[in-house]
Amino acid sequence: MFPRKRFGSAPGRPLSHGFDAARSRRETIRRRNLTQVYLLHAHDDWVSQKATWVVEQGKPMSNAEFANHLLTDHAHRCSPRYMSSVHTQTESDDSTQVSQPSEAPLLDIALTSTPIKGQGGRPSLPSTSFCYEDLQPLDQELEEVEASGNIDIIQAGKHNKLKISTVEEDIFQLEEKSENGSDTDSDDETAAADERQLTPIAGVKAIVWVDQILKLLRDINGTVCKHSFCIGELQYTTKFCGSALVVKWKCGEKYHPSGTWCSQPKLRGMYAGNLQLAAGIVVSGNSFTKTGQLFKSMNLKCISKDTFFRVQKLYVAPAVEEMWEKMQETLFSSLRDKEVVVSGDARNDSPGHSAQYCTYTMMEESSGKVLHMEIVDVREAAGKSPNMEKIGFTRSMDFLMERINVEEVVTDGHLQIAALMRNCSKYEGIIHQNDVWHGSKSLTKMLTKAAKAKENKAILEWMPAIRKHFWFSSSSCDGDEKKLKASLLGILHHVVNEHEWALGAYGFPGKCAHEEIDEGEHDKAWLTKGSAAHKTLGRLLTGKRFMKKLSYYRNFRHTGNLESFHNHLLMYAPKRHSYGFVGFATRSKLAAIDSNYHADREQVVTKDGHLRYRRKYSKRTRNFHAEPLREAKSYGYIADLMRSIAAKRLVTPGHLSQHVSLAQDDPRRIHPRMSMLPRSSLDELVKEHLSRFSPQQQISEQPPE
Structure with missing residues (x-):
């Protein structure tokens, strides 16, 4: 062993290599530099292997702790006992012989920049004994090896050499690079490391009872300490971190073996279950309030409200934005060289004229897929919610016109x-066209208002037929506005039982398009020609304003798919819930992703090859009608989206509680509050509230005794 003090007059800490201070210092610096070179070369694999180890252990680990783990493991594998076992096993397998070292190798000294701590917390000195004579050839050989570029580790006493390249490959699992020095496999290795880290996301989960977990751990680890000559009882403690369960067990002695078990793996320090729970609430269209109430009713542990909103802001919203942008780019590339007909409509987040958000959606007419969405806050419209639809339409049109050739736009x-x-x-x-459904709705409102008069009540019976005739005229005019008007005005002859007349409007034949009517099947009373109801109907249909609007219906455009999408949007963002700007925009994009992903579902076919339909009741018509039965939704995009959210957790720097600056389009940059009014003090509001129940008023309202 080394002496505990220097030779000579100057006392101090013992030398690590021999008795000469200069030689010992030079040797220490050389070996420390070698260690730094090895770690720099293996930095990428160091990070990858550390992340994998953290996922497997389920707990965070610092760089120093991970280095201590690697060095301890390598020291064990290079020990004489371990080498002897490897030598014996190799001889039995008739493979390459490995000489068993007779002394402890110097690898612990050559690769260790800081001493490895033992159980007592004090540095454990290497057990190798050194001789001053052995250091002279060691210096010469190390200098020769460094000059040649092939660094070897030399065992003291016996000069058996072991290449550092094999040590690096053994510790860091490095692969040899090509001769030209290119690292062609680095991307594959990084992808494989990321794949290993994201493995817990796709794992199957189950609801378990804590008592059952404790029972299982007691059956495995027992109830008594396993340390020699210790009969202390193991104490099991539980701790909940959101939805994760952490169980620890140990006895009363400080340095006796202890253990920890966690129910969830970690993703860069965060439990994977907590991340998936927060992401799943948003992706499935649920709310944290209802989900939390579900967990409370089942006595399940849940994440906090702050954790949910932080995960949504940091990881879920960016992942959804990326998926939506990729889907948009795919749609735009398929429509790049085409003349596109788009339909647009607005949807407010609350009924009436007090909405906060307006979602303006642009959809491709033929495929029924959402092309773009604009979220307009009422603060962007100076607090006037009726003006939000125009702002959303302008932004959407400008966005689409930069990317595709918009030939026609259909609105309400x-x-x-x-x-x-x-x-x-x-x-x-x-070309600007209006939705034919909105046109028939406007016509129905106009007729209903006129039929309230007593002399015009006969119009009510003919209203469904007039509405259907409007649809027929729009669909059969072939884009000709005059033909549309002539066909629509023919209803004035039909309602008085005239199906052929001398002169048709705009030069078209004066004849109804239907077949001969059987009087026995006709169930409505004919109007009298020239009656008040007939004149009123003629005045409404030939009115200047109504006739001018008919040009917007000549192409027979119907935005039923867009209306269905707005109804589908209620699944992700119900009008009875209020959301922040980030949450509302994320949920709107999720609804668009869901709609586009399942837009091409085929109709279900029976075993005989017949298309299947289902009955559906209409509250408006109070009748049943047939509707095609589509294939069930698969939601295949959710797995990729959840993996993308987990990847965001791995690559996003900073802690979960870090501050995130507002986006450029966030309406809070305009004003922090939706009301855009100065905030009154709470004391004044309380005083105003209590003034309604003043003592004088209470005394005056008391009943007499």
């Missing part, structure tokens, strides 16, 4: 949008 009968399309020069050449 919004007057501001109609004026914008008619007067704005940048929309010249784009």
Whole structure:
């Protein structure tokens, strides 16, 4: 062993290599530099292997702890006992012989920059004995090896050499690079490491009872300490970290063996179950309030509200945004060289004129897939919610016109949008059409209002037929506005039992398009020609404003798919719940991803090859109608989305509680509050609230005795 003090007059800490201070210091620096070179070369594999080890252990580990683990493991594998076992096993397998070292190798000294701590917390000195004579040839050989570039580790006393390259490959699992020095497999190795880290995301989960877990751990580890000559009882303690269960067991002695078990693996320090729970609430369209109430009713442990919103902001929203942008780019690339017909409509997050968000959606007419969505906050419209639809339409059109060739746009009968399309020069050449369903709805409202008069009640009976005739006229006019008007005005002759007349409107034949009517099957009373009801109907259908609007229905465009999407949006963002801007935008994009992913579902076919239908009741018509039965939704995108969210956790720097600056389009940059009014003090509001129940008023309202 080394002496505990220097030779000479100057006392100090003992030398590590021999008795000469300069030689010992030079040797220490050389070996420390070698260690730094090895770790720098293996940095990428170090990070990958550490992440894998953290996932397997289920607990965080610092760089120093991981280095201590590697060095301890390698020292064990290079020990004489371990080498002897390897030598014996190799001889039995008739493979390459490995000489068993007679003394402890110097690998612990050559690769260890800090002493390995023992159980007592003090550094454990190497057990190798050194001689001053052995250091002279050692210096010479190390200098020769460094000059040649082939670094070897030399055992003291006997000069048996072991290449450092094999040590690095053994510790860091490195693969040899190509001769030209290119690292062609680095991307594959990184992808494989990421794949290993994301493995817990796809694992199957189950609900378990804590008592059953404790019973299992007691059966495995027992109830008595396993340390020699210790009969202490193991104490099992449980701790919940969100939805994760952590169980620890140990006896009363400080340095006796203890253990820890966790129910969930970790992703960069965060329990995977907590991350998936927060992400699953958003992806499935649920709310944290209802999910938390479900967990409470079952006495299940759940994450906190702050954790949910932080996960949504840091990981879920960016992952959903990336998936939505990729889906958009795929749609735009398929429509790049086509003339596209888009339909647009707005949906407010609450009924009435007090909405906070307006979602304006643009959909491709033929495929029924959502192309773009704009979320408009009421603060962007100066606090006036009726103006949000125009802002959303303008943004959506500008976005689409930069990427695809918009030939025609279909909207509802919004007057501001109609004026914008008619007067704005940048929309010249784009055909503007209205939804035929909104047109028939407007016609029905006009007729209902006129039929309230006593002399016009006969119109009520003919309203469904007039509405159907409007649909027929729009679908059969072949884009000809005059033909549409002539066909629609023919209803004025049909309601008075005239099915052929001398002169048709706009030069078209004066004849109904239906077959001969059987009087026995006709169930409505004919109107009297020239009666008040007939004149009123003629005045409404030939009105200047109504006839001018008919040009918007000549192409027979129907936005039923868009209306269905807005109804589907309620699954992700119900109107009875309020959301922040990030949460509402994320849920809207999730609804669009869901709709586009399942837009091409085929109709179900029976075993005989017949298409299947189902009955559906209409509250409006109070009748049943047949509806095609589509294949069930698969939600195949959710697995990729959950993996993307977990990957965001791995690559996003910083802690979960870090501050995230507002996005450029966040309406809170305009004003922090939706009301855009100065906030009154709470004391004034409480005083105003209590003033309604003043003592004088309470005394005056008391009943007499």
